[in-house]
Amino acid sequence: MTANRAHHDVRALILAAEGDAEQAVREVGAERTAALLVGELVDRADLDEVPGLDQTPITVAFELAFDGGAVVHHAVAGKTAEHHPGAPAAAHATIEVGLLELLRAVYGNWRAPGCQNLRIRWNDIEDIEALSSSMHVFHVVQRLVRGTTDHRADLSELSLRNGSDKWGLHYYTPHYERHFAPLRDRPLTIVELGIGGYGDPAAGGASLRMWKRYFPRAVIHGVDIFDKAALREPRIHTVRGDLSDPAFLASLGEEIGPIDIVIDDGSHYCPDVVAAFRAMFALVRPGGLYVVEDLQTSYWEGYGGSSVRRDDPATSMGYLKKLVDGLAHEDHEAGGVEPDETARTLTGAHFYRSLAIFDKGVNQEGPSPSWIPRTRMTYDEMTAVEWGGDGLRADSGE
Numbered sequence: 001m002t003a004n005r006a007h008h009d010v011r012a013l014i015l016a017a018e019g020d021a022e023q024a025v026r027e028v029g030a031e032r033t034a035a036l037l038v039g040e041l042v043d044r045a046d047l048d049e050v051p052g053l054d055q056t057p058i059t060v061a062f063e064l065a066f067d068g069g070a071v072v073h074h075a076v077a078g079k080t081a082e083h084h085p086g087a088p089a090a091a092h093a094t095i096e097v098g099l100l101e102l103l104r105a106v107y108g109n110w111r112a113p114g115c116q117n118l119r120i121r122w123n124d125i126e127d128i129e130a131l132s133s134s135m136h137v138f139h140v141v142q143r144l145v146r147g148t149t150d151h152r153a154d155l156s157e158l159s160l161r162n163g164s165d166k167w168g169l170h171y172y173t174p175h176y177e178r179h180f181a182p183l184r185d186r187p188l189t190i191v192e193l194g195i196g197g198y199g200d201p202a203a204g205g206a207s208l209r210m211w212k213r214y215f216p217r218a219v220i221h222g223v224d225i226f227d228k229a230a231l232r233e234p235r236i237h238t239v240r241g242d243l244s245d246p247a248f249l250a251s252l253g254e255e256i257g258p259i260d261i262v263i264d265d266g267s268h269y270c271p272d273v274v275a276a277f278r279a280m281f282a283l284v285r286p287g288g289l290y291v292v293e294d295l296q297t298s299y300w301e302g303y304g305g306s307s308v309r310r311d312d313p314a315t316s317m318g319y320l321k322k323l324v325d326g327l328a329h330e331d332h333e334a335g336g337v338e339p340d341e342t343a344r345t346l347t348g349a350h351f352y353r354s355l356a357i358f359d360k361g362v363n364q365e366g367p368s369p370s371w372i373p374r375t376r377m378t379y380d381e382m383t384a385v386e387w388g389g390d391g392l393r394a395d396s397g398e
């Protein structure tokens with residue numbers, strides 16, 4: 001299956017989880033849907049945190065009722081966590097639930113309380129020695145079922161679990177949490193520039209996996225100059241290209257389409273940061289966000305920055321700071337900023353240490369009304385003001 005097909009299937013199921021789930025399952029296929037859903041539960045289960053599984057692997061079958069029958073898929077929690085189609089030779093426990101119900105719980109709006117009709121069949125404990133492995137089974141099943149509920153870890157915790165430096169080396173995650181939390185349950189398209197791991201094709205992807213976990217309904221696209229196809233998984237797509245290449249930047253819109261969140265964690269070289277913003281802010285949907293990380297490099301000569309030419313728009317911070325004037329373009333008097341598309345669609349700019357977050361929307365509130373004085377009032381003028389509120393109270397007889 002091509003990466004695009006896989007990406008299309010998962011996106012179709014995410015969108016259908018709130019709508020015609022049955023039709024989407026028929027289009028994607030019941031077996032493929034089961035594989036995606038069980039895979040997602042395995043991802044969300046953090047099974048590496050259950051001790052002892054490398055000695056005693058645990059197998060859990062899923063019997064997913066659909067169309068008068070059941071699709072069977074199974075998860076194996078051992079040294080690694082895996083999942084496979086079909087029934088296992090022997091299962092320690094079996095989870096029974098409707099395929100459509102599971103789809104709604106996994107890819108629907110995650111405020112749902114989980115599956116109402118989920119049943120667990122435990123294997124029989126034949127002797128007391130089997131009791132300890134039964135506790136393992138319990139812990140594995142408990143964690144697999146957790147993925148159907150609205151239980152969720154915060155972003156700093158997910159950063160630690162996935163080995164991302166977005167908390168601990170940098171302290172971005174609390175800022176992200178503030179801006180991202182209202183979007184968490186939406187079926188988003190997220191693009192992160194810079195996957196990590198540099199020339200090692202198997203390394204990197206820590207933050208892609210963190211975003212996947214934080215946003216349970218999002219499809220995450222990572223972009224890197226190196227081939228990172230080995231890191232693809234359902235809901236994680238990778239694109240190879242050089243962010244210094246204007247033709248590649250221009251092609252990203254076609255490849256990915258409209259975007260809800262862009263996170264620039266790429267080369268951090270000032271000309272690349274500026275070129276990426278120029279090309280990609282336009283691709284962000286209204287209500288979306290554009291984030292630039294590691295802005296310390298804007299002050300470093302080795303990255304095309306400068307600690308002296310701090311307002312030079314050739315540096316990342318020099319360029320981004322100027323956007324604030326565009327944000328306020330409707331307040332300017334003669335000689336102010338002539339608004340371009342960025343100024344007309346920028347609705348917020350938030351600067352933190354080494355991090356900036358920009359809101360996309362419609363920046364056309366109109367200028368302040370003409371009756372608001374354009375020169376500072378004198379004390380006497382302020383004293384002479386008859387405040388409308390008092391008049392109103394007098395009129396209403398209070």
Ligand SMILES: C[S@@+](CC[C@H](N)C(=O)[O-])C[C@H]1O[C@@H](n2cnc3c(N)ncnc32)[C@H](O)[C@@H]1O
Pocket residue numbers: 164165166192193194195196197198199204205206207208223224225226241242243244265266267272
């Ligand atoms: C800091 S790492 C990304 C880390 C990742 N976002 C995370 O938080 O886990 C930067 C990545 O950007 C990639 N990169 C550097 N220059 C690039 C360029 N010109 N175009 C595309 N990717 C580039 C590197 O290969 C590296 O993998």
